[in-house]
Amino acid sequence: MKRIGIDVGGTNTDAVLVDGERILAAIKVPTTQDVLSGVKAALSHVINAPAAAGIAVDAVMIGTTHFTNAVVERARLERVAAIRVALPTGRSLPPMCDWPRDLYNAVDPMIVMVHGGHEYDGSPLVPMNPDEIRDAAMRIRDAGITSIAISATFSPLTTECEVRAAEIVRSVIPDAKITLSHTLGRIGLLERENVAILNAALQSLGKTTVQAFADALSEIGVTAPFYLTQNDGTVALADVAAANPVHSFASGPTNSMRGAAFLTGLENAMVVDVGGTTSDIGCLIGGFPREANNIVHIGGVRTLFRMPDLLPIALGGGTIINPENGAIGPRSVGYRILTEAKVFGGSTLTTSDIAVAAGIVEMGDRDRVKGLDAGLVRATLARISEMVADNFDRMKTSAEDVPLIAVGGGAFLIPDKVPGASEVVRVENAGVANALGAAMAQVSGEVDQVFSGMSRDAALAAAETGARNAAVASGAAVDSLKTLEIEDIPIAYLPGGARRVRVRVIGDIAFG
Amino acid sequence: MAESRKRKYDEAALRTLTRDDLEALEIGAGILGTGGGGNPYQGKLLALEALKAGYEMKILATDAIEADALCMSIGGIGAPVVGVERIREGREGLRCLTAMEELIRTPVDAIVCEEIGGANSMSPLVTAALGGLPILDCDGMGRAFPEMQMTTFSIYGHSSTPSVMCDLHGNAVIFSHAVSEVWHERMARACVVAQGGGAMLATAPMQAHFVHQFAIPRSYTKAIALGEAVIRARRQQEDPIAAVCDLEGGRRIFNGKITDLKRHLRGGFAVGDLELAGFDGWTGETASVAIQNEFLIFRRNGVVEVTVPDLIVLLDVDTGYPITTEMLRYGQRVAVIAIPCHDLLRSAAALEVVGPSAFGYPDIAFSPLPKAA
Numbered sequence: 040m041k042r043i044g045i046d047v048g049g050t051n052t053d054a055v056l057v058d059g060e061r062i063l064a065a066i067k068v069p070t071t072q073d074v075l076s077g078v079k080a081a082l083s084h085v086i087n088a089p090a091a092a093g094i095a096v097d098a099v100m101i102g103t104t105h106f107t108n109a110v111v112e113r114a115r116l117e118r119v120a121a122i123r124v125a126l127p128t129g130r131s132l133p134p135m136c137d138w139p140r141d142l143y144n145a146v147d148p149m150i151v152m153v154h155g156g157h158e159y160d161g162s163p164l165v166p167m168n169p170d171e172i173r174d175a176a177m178r179i180r181d182a183g184i185t186s187i188a189i190s191a192t193f194s195p196l197t198t199e200c201e202v203r204a205a206e207i208v209r210s211v212i213p214d215a216k217i218t219l220s221h222t223l224g225r226i227g228l229l230e231r232e233n234v235a236i237l238n239a240a241l242q243s244l245g246k247t248t249v250q251a252f253a254d255a256l257s258e259i260g261v262t263a264p265f266y267l268t269q270n271d272g273t274v275a276l277a278d279v280a281a282a283n284p285v286h287s288f289a290s291g292p293t294n295s296m297r298g299a300a301f302l303t304g305l306e307n308a309m310v311v312d313v314g315g316t317t318s319d320i321g322c323l324i325g326g327f328p329r330e331a332n333n334i335v336h337i338g339g340v341r342t343l344f345r346m347p348d349l350l351p352i353a354l355g356g357g358t359i360i361n362p363e364n365g366a367i368g369p370r371s372v373g374y375r376i377l378t379e380a381k382v383f384g385g386s387t388l389t390t391s392d393i394a395v396a397a398g399i400v401e402m403g404d405r406d407r408v409k410g411l412d413a414g415l416v417r418a419t420l421a422r423i424s425e426m427v428a429d430n431f432d433r434m435k436t437s438a439e440d441v442p443l444i445a446v447g448g449g450a451f452l453i454p455d456k457v458p459g460a461s462e463v464v465r466v467e468n469a470g471v472a473n474a475l476g477a478a479m480a481q482v483s484g485e486v487d488q489v490f491s492g493m494s495r496d497a498a499l500a501a502a503e504t505g506a507r508n509a510a511v512a513s514g515a516a517v518d519s520l521k522t523l524e525i526e527d528i529p530i531a532y533l534p535g536g537a538r539r540v541r542v543r544v545i546g547d548i549a550f551g
Numbered sequence: 552m553a554e555s556r557k558r559k560y561d562e563a564a565l566r567t568l569t570r571d572d573l574e575a576l577e578i579g580a581g582i583l584g585t586g587g588g589g590n591p592y593q594g595k596l597l598a599l600e601a602l603k604a605g606y607e608m609k610i611l612a613t614d615a616i617e618a619d620a621l622c623m624s625i626g627g628i629g630a631p632v633v634g635v636e637r638i639r640e641g642r643e644g645l646r647c648l649t650a651m652e653e654l655i656r657t658p659v660d661a662i663v664c665e666e667i668g669g670a671n672s673m674s675p676l677v678t679a680a681l682g683g684l685p686i687l688d689c690d691g692m693g694r695a696f697p698e699m700q701m702t703t704f705s706i707y708g709h710s711s712t713p714s715v716m717c718d719l720h721g722n723a724v725i726f727s728h729a730v731s732e733v734w735h736e737r738m739a740r741a742c743v744v745a746q747g748g749g750a751m752l753a754t755a756p757m758q759a760h761f762v763h764q765f766a767i768p769r770s771y772t773k774a775i776a777l778g779e780a781v782i783r784a785r786r787q788q789e790d791p792i793a794a795v796c797d798l799e800g801g802r803r804i805f806n807g808k809i810t811d812l813k814r815h816l817r818g819g820f821a822v823g824d825l826e827l828a829g830f831d832g833w834t835g836e837t838a839s840v841a842i843q844n845e846f847l848i849f850r851r852n853g854v855v856e857v858t859v860p861d862l863i864v865l866l867d868v869d870t871g872y873p874i875t876t877e878m879l880r881y882g883q884r885v886a887v888i889a890i891p892c893h894d895l896l897r898s899a900a901a902l903e904v905v906g907p908s909a910f911g912y913p914d915i916a917f918s919p920l921p922k923a924a
Contacts, residue, residue: 127720128719158748159633226635228636229593333878348882433808436881528814
């Protein structure tokens, strides 16, 4: 199995070519303004590497910041209609009522609230009225809007209202691009609806982006199917991903951690990814990043995305050291390190200069830091060790020692001994862990629903079956499926043993 | 009924709440929620929408209204998980007010908050705003508790029936009489399930002198000040947890990381146990917190140190934002702070209803946290 993994970051675009578990070629190029020329440059480098001669690529996995950037910049978004099937609930909190004003204006929504939806036990809240939806669809059509987000109360539990509403809308607007909230989000109507609307606003961009990648690949001569990496460390076929751009919001850090797992073969470990400005400490469980259970704001919009639980610390290869008192950061020279750090001929003292002076790493001109006070160098390294140890301990969940994997361009800053770490693991190619993580990604399926009127075991089993089916629908090979997470929370104040169950399964991509 | 309404307070004594006040209240009410009470976010949105629509929210000190003024306490009832999906229609509280005034054939003069902790801090504001009434700066709990009989109003002799319960469909249910406060809770709880898991409930109005004597005072002012302290500390990059403690006479009693979390259901409540491993000044120590919707019992190294009704609050160690029991997760880094509850919750009568034994810990005696000098 030969795969190319590409990770487009804010500073660098990384690419790797792997054959099975062997890395044939790897490259880091600067990310370009238009993104695509950087991708093309990285691609053609790995494809034309000597080790790649005569190799047919089976798949290309791309992690991109295209969609996040569009939301953050309030640009390249399209006009959306938001239909919520929930009246009389939520009458006073219409869709998008808590969006930042500039983003709201950029999406310029038509908002419709109609009767319908369900209760927690699956019974109808009030009957849905098809005429109400047909009327709305005609107004949407007349306004020339083709991207529509549909949400309904308890749709993760009962999809009926959203599905039926979509049928009616499609009968009026045959070429409508419709996002149903239950396909993207979990319990929590406002947050799920927000995700559906963001997704609807990114439909055109999703299409053009995927098309642009396809063109770039064919220009380079790669005909293999390609995938986009997803927030949870898995991948989706490009066409599927184009319909769900919100799933590609946060692939960077996830890919890094997945790459660290792959590079070391460690499934349960801590990872520190040291960049130019900051380091992220995360935790691998079963080869995947532990996820944070918090509200995540995307461009100021509240969502319930599951993102990797990362602890950022202000420590990177470009972090500035105060030569007077040895204070570390928090400011960094960032990508200007190649001109501003002392070893590169600049005048700013950075962590990299300290590391070079101490003989930990070789880069630039060592003579330029010869005159540094040995005491300052020693004290700074000691403080960096303390910083790493303290934050490492904060992210650790068990009392036993666990391995710590150091990746990223500034991994040399991580000391060889960290209290609480059984070992500090360093690997070759640690600088392109993110592209590797993309290349090795699998496919997942998830269920997050309220179950009532059944035993706990029956609810867990039903959720697991649903998650397995979802994974297969996304392209996973059935015989490779394994359950990654099972979580259930009993719901207070309700009869019938109601509980919310979440199950996530993962599997290898089924080729052919 | 509006025409027969006579104002029983001086308008100059009113404090009109701003958007910023509501933002601060969201954080402060979360802190006073001691892990429960539901998320105030949605309630804040409802309040903000009411402001946008031109309504005003005005709070009034309990001694700034005539002693015989009629004050109606109101709050949401139901399962928080249902509430995130089944959003309020918006006028449930107003319908409660109207139905109550029709029932007792007397106009209500002011609204009272049942529970300042969590989501229930916001809904009385919306009811008061839509009804054109002031809301008294007080509440019946000074924190969050899981059941209705746990208000100081009930504890000190007020019978909460007749009460009115309104859902988002427009259904209104009247409980004309309950033989005890616990019976009222039991019947209301059964009714809210039939109403789909969420409703607003207004209890029999009280006279202002009773409220002044038995409500936990200055709840809104306190909650808003708490939220402001967190926001200010964050902006000035100071320690938000110290700011919270300074304001409410609280003490930081542990910094720890969640190492274990067990949840189960007992009698319809989310019950659980939380284990913490210390860091910073608590390295090498362990702690645990017993949960029933709220944080109830705090033990350090196996020894009970703080119990309900004193407030046990978990805050994100970095941001100072309150952590509710639903948000708990392995590996989270939290600061535990203990805040002494109001004296009204410390009497023998109160401890019978809201002390450790009321929550199934008959062997644990309440030992009050010392108050700050």
